[in-house]
Amino acid sequence: xxxxxxxxxxxxxxxxxxxxxxxxxxxxxxxxxxxxxxxxxxxxxxxxxxxxxxxxxxxxxxxxxxxxxxxxxxxxxxxxxxxxxxxxxxxxxxxxxxxxxxxxxxxxxxxxxxxxxxxxxxxxxxxxxxxxxxxxxxxxxxxxxxxxxxxxxxxxxxxxxxxxxxxxxxxxxxxxxxxxxxxxxxxxxxxxxxxxxxxxxxxxxxxxxxxxxxxxxxxxxxxxxxxxxxxxxxxxxxxxxxxxxxxxxxxxxxxxxxxxxxxxxxxxxxxxxxxxxxxxxxxxxxxxxxxxxxxxxxxxxxxxxxxxxxxxxxxxxxxxxxxxxxxx
Numbered sequence: 001x002x003x004x005x006x007x008x009x010x011x012x013x014x015x016x017x018x019x020x021x022x023x024x025x026x027x028x029x030x031x032x033x034x035x036x037x038x039x040x041x042x043x044x045x046x047x048x049x050x051x052x053x054x055x056x057x058x059x060x061x062x063x064x065x066x067x068x069x070x071x072x073x074x075x076x077x078x079x080x081x082x083x084x085x086x087x088x089x090x091x092x093x094x095x096x097x098x099x100x101x102x103x104x105x106x107x108x109x110x111x112x113x114x115x116x117x118x119x120x121x122x123x124x125x126x127x128x129x130x131x132x133x134x135x136x137x138x139x140x141x142x143x144x145x146x147x148x149x150x151x152x153x154x155x156x157x158x159x160x161x162x163x164x165x166x167x168x169x170x171x172x173x174x175x176x177x178x179x180x181x182x183x184x185x186x187x188x189x190x191x192x193x194x195x196x197x198x199x200x201x202x203x204x205x206x207x208x209x210x211x212x213x214x215x216x217x218x219x220x221x222x223x224x225x226x227x228x229x230x231x232x233x234x235x236x237x238x239x240x241x242x243x244x245x246x247x248x249x250x251x252x253x254x255x256x257x258x259x260x261x262x263x264x265x266x267x268x269x270x271x272x273x274x275x276x277x278x279x280x281x282x283x284x285x286x287x288x289x290x291x292x293x294x295x296x297x298x299x300x301x302x303x304x305x306x307x308x309x310x311x312x313x314x315x316x317x318x319x320x321x322x323x324x325x326x327x328x
Contacts, residue, residue, distance in 0.1 A: 008035075008044040009077035009183065014069060014097070015049050018088025021057035022169050023114040027080055030176040033192045034184060042184055048072055050095050058085045069100055076108050078179065083115025083135065083168070098124040105162070110179065112164035114172030121163065122146040130160040135168030154272075154311070173198070223247065223261055227269070234273040235297040240266055274298055275311045282320040289316050 011031055015024045024047065031043040049055050052068035079101075083089075101124040105111060113121050118134040119142060121127050128148040133139075139153035152158050157166035157175040166175040173196070181189035226247055230238060243266050244254035258266045278296035281287060287295070293304035293316075308316050 008041045010073055010075060011043050011045045011078045011080065012048050012072050012076050013045060013080050013082065015047065015055040015063065015066065015082045016084065016088050016092050017056045018058050019055060019082040019084035020115060020169060021059050021061040023082035023084070023117065023172050024063065026170060026173040027114065027176040029196060030173055030180060030192055033195055034180045034188055037188045037191050038184060046072065050097065058088070069097065074107070076104070078110040078112070079104065079108050081113045081117035081120050083113070083117040089116060089119050092120050093123045101126060108162070110162055110164055112166070112175060114166050114175065115168045118142060118165045119145065121165065122149055126163055127165070130163055131158050132160065132163070132165040133158045133167055134165060223258065230270060230273050234270060234277050235295070238270045238297070271307055272311065275307050278304060278308070278316065279319065282316055283324055292316065
């Protein structure tokens, strides 16, 4: 493989006191490892903070040698902001980083965040009207903080160029691997993943957690049993009239109660549960896709494909290629 890039792409990883250490170290390792496979280095990684010097992470880890954000070069290719604790994020929102990001939005090819670093991008207005994600536990707060953001709480990472956001902590590694793949090709990205001994490379559309776990934790007893039943067996008649009957409510009441307690519609939850079941079957079996769709509760192969494209962002076949444990 050859690489036409003569000068290394400059990557700025911006942290602060209270930042999550893996939000900085994970991306750093990805880009540094990529340099091992490119001959001349493909990336120049610069650790930065508002004041420069040392960054004290929320784990107590101290990262030295950060340059001041104001001293970063003008030809940055990518800027990535780390997530962290609430106090650290508040200190960033009240600093000059918002104005700095707004000034750089037209000249930096990629501006992104890891975990709750999305709050900083949102504070700068960069995510208004755009798709974005963050740590699953912070999604509700981000939606309240900046309603204009088109939040995708299930995604591992979301690309809405030139802005990129990722879910919690290790999802920043997945995001940066996608950068490496875009810049240097799939072969290099896979080599990096192997050398970092990652269990799997996750596409951006893969959910952070299963549909059942996502809502069962918040469900009240009157719906928890029904939600568990749907998750355990998403096949058969799970239409609104049937679910309302099983819940002992009218259709209108059931829809309203389900939406209020679960944060999603009954139909959307059923689709997510079926996608989760299909994922498990794709990972562990060599069944034809039509059989997978049938056993997951989809009425047709076309329905399986449509749901995967919508919820996962890739086809069932592509998902099996990336995550299947059984050779198809």
